[in-house]
Amino acid sequence: MSITHTLQIPIHLDGFLVEQETLVTEAFADFSRLPHTSVEEDHNPDIANLSESVLSQPFQNKNLTLARGMHLHWSLPDALTRGGSSGTAEDQLAVPNRWLIQRKRKNEHEEWLVKKQWIVESDYLHPAGEENPVRTIAYPDPFHRAVDDPTEQPFRYLGRQLDATHWTEDINASRLPKLTALGYGEPAFAAFYPNCLSVFGCFDEGVQTKEDLEGLQYEIVGWYSHTDQDPLREFTTEIYNITPSLEEEAIKTRIQEEFLWNVQDLSHDRLPVGMTCYARLNFDPKENINNTHKSSDDTLHISIGNTGTEALSALLAQQIGNDDKDLKDRLEEQLEHLFLQSPLQAKTLDVAPRFKQARHDKGFNALKGGSLWQLTPLNENNEDTVIQLRLPPHMADTLNELNLLEQESAQLAEELTHLKRILFADWYKYMLCAYPPDDARDQYPDIDLVRYYIEQHSLPAIDLAKTDFEEKQVAIAVTKNDLEEQVTNFNQSKLDSEPIFIQKLDDHTPPLSSDLILSSTAWEDNQPFSNECLVFDGEQAYATLSPPADFNALSLWLNITTQQKQEEATLLALDGSMGTLMSKATFFDTWSKLSINGIEQASCQTLQWHDLPKDQWFHLYIEFSELQSQETTLHLFSDAAGENHVSGKLAGIRLFSQGLSTDAIFLDQN
Numbered sequence: 001m002s003i004t005h006t007l008q009i010p011i012h013l014d015g016f017l018v019e020q021e022t023l024v025t026e027a028f029a030d031f032s033r034l035p036h037t038s039v040e041e042d043h044n045p046d047i048a049n050l051s052e053s054v055l056s057q058p059f060q061n062k063n064l065t066l067a068r069g070m071h072l073h074w075s076l077p078d079a080l081t082r083g084g085s086s087g088t089a090e091d092q093l094a095v096p097n098r099w100l101i102q103r104k105r106k107n108e109h110e111e112w113l114v115k116k117q118w119i120v121e122s123d124y125l126h127p128a129g130e131e132n133p134v135r136t137i138a139y140p141d142p143f144h145r146a147v148d149d150p151t152e153q154p155f156r157y158l159g160r161q162l163d164a165t166h167w168t169e170d171i172n173a174s175r176l177p178k179l180t181a182l183g184y185g186e187p188a189f190a191a192f193y194p195n196c197l198s199v200f201g202c203f204d205e206g207v208q209t210k211e212d213l214e215g216l217q218y219e220i221v222g223w224y225s226h227t228d229q230d231p232l233r234e235f236t237t238e239i240y241n242i243t244p245s246l247e248e249e250a251i252k253t254r255i256q257e258e259f260l261w262n263v264q265d266l267s268h269d270r271l272p273v274g275m276t277c278y279a280r281l282n283f284d285p286k287e288n289i290n291n292t293h294k295s296s297d298d299t300l301h302i303s304i305g306n307t308g309t310e311a312l313s314a315l316l317a318q319q320i321g322n323d324d325k326d327l328k329d330r331l332e333e334q335l336e337h338l339f340l341q342s343p344l345q346a347k348t349l350d351v352a353p354r355f356k357q358a359r360h361d362k363g364f365n366a367l368k369g370g371s372l373w374q375l376t377p378l379n380e381n382n383e384d385t386v387i388q389l390r391l392p393p394h395m396a397d398t399l400n401e402l403n404l405l406e407q408e409s410a411q412l413a414e415e416l417t418h419l420k421r422i423l424f425a426d427w428y429k430y431m432l433c434a435y436p437p438d439d440a441r442d443q444y445p446d447i448d449l450v451r452y453y454i455e456q457h458s459l460p461a462i463d464l465a466k467t468d469f470e471e472k473q474v475a476i477a478v479t480k481n482d483l484e485e486q487v488t489n490f491n492q493s494k495l496d497s498e499p500i501f502i503q504k505l506d507d508h509t510p511p512l513s514s515d516l517i518l519s520s521t522a523w524e525d526n527q528p529f530s531n532e533c534l535v536f537d538g539e540q541a542y543a544t545l546s547p548p549a550d551f552n553a554l555s556l557w558l559n560i561t562t563q564q565k566q567e568e569a570t571l572l573a574l575d576g577s578m579g580t581l582m583s584k585a586t587f588f589d590t591w592s593k594l595s596i597n598g599i600e601q602a603s604c605q606t607l608q609w610h611d612l613p614k615d616q617w618f619h620l621y622i623e624f625s626e627l628q629s630q631e632t633t634l635h636l637f638s639d640a641a642g643e644n645h646v647s648g649k650l651a652g653i654r655l656f657s658q659g660l661s662t663d664a665i666f667l668d669q670n
Contacts, residue, residue, distance in 0.1 A: 005271065005272050005273065006223075006272055006273065006274040006275055006276050007232060007255075007261070007263065007272035007274070007275045007276075008275075008276055008277075008278050009077050009261065009275055009276070009277050009278070010277075010278060010279065011074055011075050011076065011077060011222075011277045011278070011279045012074065012075040012279065013072065013073075013074045013075075013218065013220060013279035013280070013281045014072070014073045014074070014075075014281075015070055015071070015072050015218065015281050015283075016066075016070070016071040016072075016073070016193075017069075017070055017071075017207065017208075017210065017213065018066045018067065018068055018069060018070075018071060018208075019068065019208060019209060019210070020068060021065055021066065021067060021068060022065070022066045023062045023063065023064065023065055023066075024062060024064050024065075024066055024194065025056075025061050025062055025064065025194060026056050026061050026062070026063045026064040026194055027056065027064070027137060027192075027194040027195045028055065028056050028186055028188070028192070028195055029054050029055050029056065029184075029186070030054055030056070030138055031054055031138040031139065031140055031154070031155035032132065032138040032155060033047055033053055033054045034047075034049065034053070034054060034154050034155060035047050035048075035049050035053075036152070036153055036154055038129065038153070043153075046435065047435065048431040048432065048434065048435040049431060050428065050431055050432075064194050067135075067203070067205065068205065068208045069203055069204055069205040069206070069207060069208055070203070070204040070206075070207040070208075070218075071193070071197070071201065071202075071203055072101065072201060072202040072203070072204065072218060072220070072281070073193040073196075073197070073200065073201045074099075074200055074201075074220055074222075074277075074279055075190070075191070075200075076095050076181050076190050076200070076277070077259075077261075077277065078260065079093070079231075079258075079259040079260055079261065080093045080094075080095045080181055080231070081181040081190070083182070092180040092181070092182055093180065093181075093231045094178050094179060094180060094224070094229035094230075094231070095122075095179055095180060095181055095190070096122070096222035096223050096224055096276070096277055097121070097122045097123040097175075097176075097179045097224065097225055098119065098120070098121060098122070098222065098223050098224070098225050099119070099120040099122065099200075099202070099220055099221070099222045100117065100118075100119060100164060100220065100221045100222075101117065101118045101119075101120065101202045101218065101219070101220045102114050102116070102117050102218065102219045102220075103115050103116040103117075103204060103206070103207070103216070103217075103218055104216070104217040104218070104219065105215050105216060105217070106215040106217075112217060115206075116204070116206060117163070117164035117165065118161050118162065118163060118164055118202055118204075119161070119162045119163075119164045119167045120159065120160070120161050120162075120198075120199075120201075120202055121159065121160050121162070121173075121175075122158075122159050122179055122199045122200065123158075123159075123175045123176040123179045123225075124158070124159055124160045124173055124174075124175060124176075125139075125141075125156045125157070125158060125173075125174040125175055125176060126156055126157040126158075126160070127156075127174070128141065128152065128153045128156060129153055130157065132157065133157050133160070135161070135197060135198055135203055136157040136158065136159055136160065136197075136198040137157065137158055137159065137195065137196065137197060137198050137199065138155045138156075138157055138158075139155060139156055139157070139158035139176075139183070139184060140154065140155055140184050141153065141154055141155050141156045142176060142177060143174075156174075157198075158176065158198060158199060159196075159198030159199040160198065161198065161202055161203065169225070178229065179199070183195065183196065183199070202220075204218075213283040214283065215283070216282075216283040217280065217281065217282045217283065218280070218281040219278070219279070219280050219281075220277075220278065220279050220280075221276055221277070221278050222276060222277035222278070223274075223275075223276045223277075224274070227274055230274045230275060231259075231275075232255075232259070232272060232273075232274055232275040233273050233274040233275075235254075235255070235258055235259075236251075236255075236271065236272055236273055237273070239251060239254060240271075248266050251263075251266060251271065252266055255272075301315060301318075301319075303315035303318070306363070307362065307363070309332055309335040309336050309339065310332055312335060313328050313329075313331035313332035313335055314328055314332075316331050317331055336355075336359055336362075337355065340355060340358045340359070368410075369410075370406055370407060370409075370410030371406045371410070372403055372406065373399060373402050373403055373406065373480075373483075374399070375391060375395070375399060375487065377670065391598075391666065392490065392598070392662065392663050392666045393662070394486065395483070395486050395487070395490065398479065398482055398483045398486060399483060401479055402476065402479045402480060402483055405472060405475050405476045405479055406476060408472055409469065409472040409473060409476060412465065412468050412469040412472055413469060415465050416462065416465045416466060416469055419458070419461050419462045419465055420462060422458060423454070423458045423459070423462060426450070426453070426454050426458050427454065429450060430447060430450045430451060430454065432444065433445055433446070433447045433450050434447050490663075490666075490667065490670075491670075493663070493667055494667075495656075495660060495664045495667060495668060496658065496659075496660055496661050496664045497553075497656045497657055497658035497659070497660060497664075498656075499654045499655060499656055500547070500548055500549045500551060500655050500656065500657050501513070501515065501545070501547060501548055501551075501653070501654065501655035502653075502654055503516055503652065503653045503654075504530075504651075504652050505530075505532075505533055505534050505650055505651050505652055505653070506526070506530035506531045506532060506533065506651065506652075507530075507531045507532055508523040508532055515545055515546045515547070515548060516543060516544075516545050516653070517543065517544045517545075517546075518534070518541075518542075518543050519540065519541060519542050519543070519544075519642070520537070520540040520541040520542075521534050521535060521536060521541045521542075521543065522534075522535045522537070522541070523535065524649070526649070526651065529617055529651065530651050533559075533649045533650065533651040534649060534650045534651070535648075535649050536637040536645065536646060536647060536648055536649070536650065537645070537647060538561065538564060538565040538566065538569065538645050538646060538647025538648075539565060539645055540645065541637065541645060542635065542636065542637045542638035542642060542645055543635075543636040543637060543650070544633055544634065544635055544636070545633070545634040545636065545653065545655075546633055546634075547628070547630050547632065547634065547655055548630070549630050549657060550627050550628065550629055550630050550657060551627075551628050551630075551655040551656060551657055552623065552624055552626075552627050552628065552656060552657060552658055552659055553593075553621065553622060553623040553624065553655070553656040553658070553659045553660060554621075554622055554634070554653070554654065554655050554656070555619065555620065555621045555622075555652075555653075555654045555656075555665075555668050556619075556620045556636075556650065556652065556653055556654075557617060557618075557619055557620075557650070557651040557652040558571075558612075558617070558618060558620055558648060558649070558650060558651075559615070559616060559617045559618075559648050559649040559650075559651070560612060560613070560614055560615075560646065560647075560648040561614065561615060561646075561647040561648050562614040562615050563647075564584060564646060564647055565645075565647060566644050566645060566646075567584065567585075568583055568584065568585055568639075568644040569583060569584050569644055569645065569646045569647075570582070570583040570584075570635075570637075570638055570639040570643075570644045570645075570646060571583060571612075571636070571637065571646050571648075572622075572634075572635070572636060573634075573635040573638070573639045573640045574628070574632050574633070574634060574635070574640070575631075575632050575633045575635075575640055576632060578590055579639070579640055580639050580640070581622075582609075582612075583609070583639070583644065584609045585609075587606065587607045587608060587609070589606075590624060590625055591622050591623055591624050591625060592623050592624065592625045592659070593621070593622075593623035593659060594607065594620075594621065594622050594623070595619075595620075595621040595665050596611070596612070596613065596618060596619070596620060596621075597613075597618050597619050597669070598619065598621075598662075598665055598666045598669060600662065600665075617649075617651065619668070619669045621660070621665050621668065623659040623660070636650065636653075637650070654668065
């Protein structure tokens, strides 16, 4: 199998003929205006170190002079202009950084002959301190560290155009580590020629008049100087390694899904391992040359709204121009529906209210709400369960203290952020006072007074808030470690009294204890609480347990149905004089301690049937007033006569010879 083929991606090439020097809109930002200091002198000392100093001013930005000649500008493949979800440069794909440009003309035999060739090195960084080269852009120096060396120039000039006749790769040149369509972070960096004229552009001074266009053709080819930055090479290499026997059509589909490219002429011996970009601009025949400049409508329409769709709907309603007063609202609703269609398309119920809620949510920005700690029980498969277990009091107090500290820390973080914004605003005002306009110097405060205010108020406030925040972080770490230690001790602790009987009803495959007798029960899937559990129908099913020894306490994992089929439904009963202990009609006070989900019920309060949780799993612990004999039979989900059945589920039974402490009851729930 041959792996030397590259995929050719067609791109768009524009040519702009300038017959005389012309002022046009400049780049969005000119970093050469930044003030900095060198060994010999200060540069731009009268310019404030603010973003507005380097940004192009609206309606005053025709400051770029285009020289006479042909200016070429090429676009990039759409697949290389898309970024990842993080929005960072690491997520952005690298773009080709070498371009070969050829100017061709036809001879008398209608053959295209190459007249001139150039190489554009898009990632070339001119040496720091070099005077402004001709037709290059200023770019923030990726290697500059102003804190380490404030005298270093904070920008470099990027890109160069060389004659291709004797061109060779300069391995010692300084280069941009990774060139992307965003450049230094501007979305329109590659799309706007003044932003990237030396990066994704070429200048030909040999073509200066319309007559020069006859029989003229330009061709460009772009490639990666470092093949490891080629996204197609990385993609196809992964395909070869994972699925080397993948069919041609499947590879075509994978490439189309990833890059939206429809690949032609693909076979096993022509599998692409990289990409090149190419374009051709042909000015022949002569009739294709547009010698007239079409006038355009220069009318400017401005629409203002709280959101983009609101402004667009207002503009559309105005352009339609009818007298329908509700037209704008309908247009806005329809436009919003287009944008919200994706998150709402899977909804089938309450679509209209959900649409209104989504529109309402768009009017707000989501802010971080801080951290909320919780303890989650895990089952044997280490998967999160939906069972809400109550914590021992000391653990609950520690958890509550941790969340209170997190809340206070979040408030301090917001306050610190607010103070930093105030400091930046004060520094901004200081810079304006340091570089006031020549015609308004007397209207600005003295810079020493502004500096004094910053040093005496803004900076101390930040230092104090930072100290409080750091102390709160230390308290959070201490409390968190304390809680982790409590959890570890809780998980490793043992019950005060070892159970004399354990039956975990989570799978009907293993044999049940011979002491436990079931009648007409069924098994039911019970994920994620357990694999399976016992189900009692409330008509015939019940269970009896013959304890292997004398017992004084028991615990159950129960799920009782709200609607019971029998009026005297009995949950728990004992043989002998005690009889029915828990039923819809009777709750005998025969215990010294009774806890529901670890919460001990007050002895002064009479327990009733409605006090038991319904239609949910709960842990029931009962400690009897006196020791129960081994000869006593325990009846579950019915009375001692096997009647008055309860409808519900059972997932676990434990008997103890002695009562459990409060912490041990919580441990038993686990």
